[in-house]
Amino acid sequence: MKFDRVLDLFFQSKCPICNRSTPDYLCVYCTKPLIACRSEQFCETKLPIPLFCWGVYDDALKRAIGTCKYQNQPKIATYLGQQMGQTWQTDRDALLLKKLTVVPIPMHPEKQKQRGFNQAELLARGFCDITNMPCKPELLVRTKNTKPQMQTKSKEERRQNLDQAFVSPKQKVKYPVLLVDDIYTSGATIESAILALTAQQIKVGAILVLARTSLHDR
């Protein structure tokens, strides 16, 4: 056997999504469809606060998020955060915003204890690895253990579910906040987080989410 083949045996690992052997963290069969889930339009500038959605919550991206959360694969979130960082670095609307303080949407401490990690925080950290922006998860605290937004039915139920779900400690923040979350459904979670930050005079400059649910899921 050739020496490089022997090295391959040592350095090949299993892709956490499909279990194929791969020299990279994710195999090429998973990477390609994941990249294909990227949204055609990264930024929605028509909203009062610009909203950036990296991808559509469907197919490969849905599977990757599920594997990350329910099969204990936190590194997938870091990887996807880095992908968001790379897209950000080449986007005209994003670059107009300059430096921001990155704040992930927190999980309730009890839920985080069960899962062992907060995927939104890992997305934010992966994003900051690439963009060199400061990451400050301590700027938001989740005080209410809410139901997943996708399990709530009406708009009113969503609002009640998230009413005063977050608080923010009084702190001086150098740059406006970039809120980061994994899935964007109705925007109610983000709205609730913005209320908590603005109550402390902390400005939210933009919102960045990994995946937006398609119309039929809303």
Ligand SMILES: [Zn+2]
């Ligand atoms: Zn794979």
